[in-house]
Amino acid sequence: MVDRVLHRRRFAGAITLASVGFMLASQVAPVFARQATPAIGVATLGWTDELSDDNGKLNVVTTVAPISSIARNIGGARIDLYGVVPDGTNSHTFEPAPSDARVLAQADIIFVNGLDLDLPTMELAEANLRDGAEIVSLGEQTVSEAEWVFDFSFPEEDGSPNPHLWTNPPYAKRYAEIIAATLSARDPDNAAYYAENLTRYSDALDALDVAIASSVTTVPAENRKLLTYHDSWAYFAPRYGFVVIGAVQPSDFSEPSPQEVAGLIDQIEAERVPAVFGSEVFASDVLEQIAAEAGADYIDQLRDDAPPGEPNAPEHTYLGMMIRNMDLMLSALGGNADAVTALSPADTYEGS
Numbered sequence: 001m002v003d004r005v006l007h008r009r010r011f012a013g014a015i016t017l018a019s020v021g022f023m024l025a026s027q028v029a030p031v032f033a034r035q036a037t038p039a040i041g042v043a044t045l046g047w048t049d050e051l052s053d054d055n056g057k058l059n060v061v062t063t064v065a066p067i068s069s070i071a072r073n074i075g076g077a078r079i080d081l082y083g084v085v086p087d088g089t090n091s092h093t094f095e096p097a098p099s100d101a102r103v104l105a106q107a108d109i110i111f112v113n114g115l116d117l118d119l120p121t122m123e124l125a126e127a128n129l130r131d132g133a134e135i136v137s138l139g140e141q142t143v144s145e146a147e148w149v150f151d152f153s154f155p156e157e158d159g160s161p162n163p164h165l166w167t168n169p170p171y172a173k174r175y176a177e178i179i180a181a182t183l184s185a186r187d188p189d190n191a192a193y194y195a196e197n198l199t200r201y202s203d204a205l206d207a208l209d210v211a212i213a214s215s216v217t218t219v220p221a222e223n224r225k226l227l228t229y230h231d232s233w234a235y236f237a238p239r240y241g242f243v244v245i246g247a248v249q250p251s252d253f254s255e256p257s258p259q260e261v262a263g264l265i266d267q268i269e270a271e272r273v274p275a276v277f278g279s280e281v282f283a284s285d286v287l288e289q290i291a292a293e294a295g296a297d298y299i300d301q302l303r304d305d306a307p308p309g310e311p312n313a314p315e316h317t318y319l320g321m322m323i324r325n326m327d328l329m330l331s332a333l334g335g336n337a338d339a340v341t342a343l344s345p346a347d348t349y350e351g352s
């Protein structure tokens with residue numbers, strides 16, 4: 001734990017209230033589409049609303065982008081939503097800025113992932129929680145301790161389980177259910193709206209789950225192995241019959257040692273893995289070098305908490321992120337992801 005605290009560093013400047021105002025004015029088109037499902041090409045509302053106590057909407061604060069995206073799909077246009085972890089930031093080492101304290105102090109509900117992922121934000125939230133506000137930790141309500149996974153970058157001796165539950169779509173659906181129940185309890189007037197949004201979003205997550213499962217059958221069985229830089233597929237793998245054979249990133253988010261690199265090269269050769277996977281957020285020359293020496297393809301664009309596209313683009317969503325990941329991953333391992341890429345990445349909430 002001490003080790004992790006020491007290694008927490010800010011990788012990107014946090015969004016301040018002042019810059020949020022700028023973004024709202026300059027980038028966020030007010031979209032209140034009337035159709036049930038926004039068509040591709042229609043901007044999403046994103047998660048950079050300016051929080052207000054004067055408009056009758058719940059102020060909802062979230063941490064990482066997948067949770068923000070899920071919360072938007074349930075709360076739709078009837079909540080004000082602000083995600084504190086900026087795009088492209090290392091969420092594992094993210095420390096909220098002092099200005100985030102003001103955002104957290106305005107929240108009615110703060111949804112965190114928990115499982116120690118967003119501990120600094122949770123602590124700042126607790127210190128600034130206003131009367132009647134609540135912090136809801138999604139991970140702890142989604143899996144029991146018996147279901148926690150400890151592995152390469154999240155070893156048991158450090159005490160913090162792998163926190164990436166959301167790469168498993170049924171767990172993402174559980175997050176959506178908890179968010180819907182929480183919003184409805186605090187805002188009963190809109191409970192029917194949240195329930196409808198949950199139904200639509202659950203259908204989209206079920207379709208994603210089915211499409212991933214069917215696409216995985218096109219990947220040769222011997223290729224259903226993941227060696228990644230960032231260790232974010234621990235709960236995805238058992239769901240779809242993959243084995244995570246390794247993660248390169250050490251538990252303190254430093255770089256692997258020469259001995260570890262040599263071991264990984266041997267492992268890739270022995271397992272005949274056709275491709276290894278880097279991440280958008282964590283560029284890794286080391287993994288590129290490992291892949292080259294082991295004769296595997298290097299795919300450097302998997303994402304675990306940074307949706308593709310610009311903020312407010314239709315694919316800048318949790319669904320869009322998973323669709324893009326499957327396209328990259330399954331294709332590189334010799335499969336066909338057409339069933340997944342045929343899905344819409346767009347938000348599913350009703351516009352008003």
Ligand SMILES: [Zn+2]
Nearest residue numbers: 164230232304
């Ligand atoms: Zn991660």
